Amino acid sequence: MKKYTFSVYRYNPDVDNAPHMKEYTLEVEENQDLMVLEALIKLKEKDPTLSFRRSCREGVCGSDGMNINGKNGLACITHLSSLKSTKIVIRPLPGLPVIRDLIVDMSQFYQQYEKIKPYLINDDKTPPARERLQSPEDRAKLDGLYECILCACCSSSCPSFWWNPDKFVGPAGLLHAYRFLIDSRDTATDERLDELDDAFSVFRCHGIMNCVNVCPKGLNPTKAIGHIKSMLLNRAV
Amino acid sequence: MVTAAATFGRSGSHDFILVRASAIVMVLYSLFMAGFFLSTPDVTYQVWNGLFAAIWMKVFTMLTLSSVLIHGWIGIWQVSTDYVKASGLRAFIQLVFSVGLIAVWLTGLFVLWGV
Numbered sequence: 001m002k003k004y005t006f007s008v009y010r011y012n013p014d015v016d017n018a019p020h021m022k023e024y025t026l027e028v029e030e031n032q033d034l035m036v037l038e039a040l041i042k043l044k045e046k047d048p049t050l051s052f053r054r055s056c057r058e059g060v061c062g063s064d065g066m067n068i069n070g071k072n073g074l075a076c077i078t079h080l081s082s083l084k085s086t087k088i089v090i091r092p093l094p095g096l097p098v099i100r101d102l103i104v105d106m107s108q109f110y111q112q113y114e115k116i117k118p119y120l121i122n123d124d125k126t127p128p129a130r131e132r133l134q135s136p137e138d139r140a141k142l143d144g145l146y147e148c149i150l151c152a153c154c155s156s157s158c159p160s161f162w163w164n165p166d167k168f169v170g171p172a173g174l175l176h177a178y179r180f181l182i183d184s185r186d187t188a189t190d191e192r193l194d195e196l197d198d199a200f201s202v203f204r205c206h207g208i209m210n211c212v213n214v215c216p217k218g219l220n221p222t223k224a225i226g227h228i229k230s231m232l233l234n235r236a237v
Numbered sequence: 238m239v240t241a242a243a244t245f246g247r248s249g250s251h252d253f254i255l256v257r258a259s260a261i262v263m264v265l266y267s268l269f270m271a272g273f274f275l276s277t278p279d280v281t282y283q284v285w286n287g288l289f290a291a292i293w294m295k296v297f298t299m300l301t302l303s304s305v306l307i308h309g310w311i312g313i314w315q316v317s318t319d320y321v322k323a324s325g326l327r328a329f330i331q332l333v334f335s336v337g338l339i340a341v342w343l344t345g346l347f348v349l350w351g352v
Contacts, residue, residue, distance in 0.1 A: 159319075160319070163318075163319040163320065164318070164319065196249075197248045197249050197250055198240065198248060198249045199246070199248070199249045199252050199315075200249070200318075201249065202249060203249035203250070203252060203253055204315075229250075229253070232249065232250045233250050233253065233254065235250070236248070236250040236251065236254065237254070
């Protein structure tokens with residue numbers, strides 16, 4: 001049996017005056033490799049007060065984003081073996097208010113997402129009867145953008161989002177913003193760019209690429225933000 | 238759209254362009270001064286005075302001091318809006334640095350005026 005030690009962030013505002021780390025141990029058979037989420041579920045069987053979000057348990061819903069050994073990720077697709085240590089420290093996503101234990105308040109994250117109008121806008125007065133067609137080349141431009149599951153691992157690893165969560169859209173929101181800016185069927189490109197051309201929304205990104213480092217879907221928000229900056233600068237000069 | 242009155246540019250892209258353009262001017266001035274010191278083994282008062290008496294050098298120096306003013310103004314505004322959350326303290330820090338940067342610019346102007 002392999003013995004893992006978990007140090008888990010605990011905070012219940014109804015009971016605790018301050019957050020604290022609680023130690024747990026878990027024995028796993030030598031030939032078995034659990035995901036962090038499975039380990040947390042086993043810990044919850046021992047201590048039912050431990051709280052965390054989870055749903056699909058296969059990296060699709062984005063519910064179980066958390067900080068695992070200092071790096072944001074999805075607990076359901078992070079193998080214990082990939083952590084290279086039997087000492088595992090689990091904290092909630094940084095920079096977001098904690099509701100309880102590993103559960104964070106995502107309101108600011110969703111408000112920034114809402115700000116970029118994450119839906120297709122088309123002012124065509126005579127919409128096609130069946131669907132708006134795209135060339136394969138135009139469709140390919142959406143690859144690497146539409147796959148985002150809004151787990152908030154990227155935005156909550158971004159210092160610019162930590163300091164200004166009410167003003168900086170953040171990497172997840174900006175990845176989605178570019179997804180609609182580059183969509184050949186969307187006709188609101190100028191209006192979208194007008195909304196982003198302030199000193200905070202996009203330009204507070206200084207390209208440190210924490211978002212790229214942690215994205216569990218392997219996406220590249222920094223690259224998308226670079227494209228948005230280019231679009232804004234091309235209009236400005 | 239987030240409005241930000243205390244920064245220098247009219248928009249995010251304007252700030253972005255100003256920061257980079259001013260950085261280019263400062264790099265060119267630094268390279269020029271490094272080249273001057275390397276190619277002039279004996280920097281006497283007369284040589285130094287002669288360099289800054291030339292009208293192009295006065296313009297180049299004022300352009301650089303203007304770049305320091307713009308670059309510093311935007312930079313301090315960005316750093317203070319990241320790290321200083323109390324708006325009163327942030328306004329004070331921005332005031333101190335902005336006045337300081339303008340004072341540097343004016344000092345350069347009057348020094349060059351007298352050369």
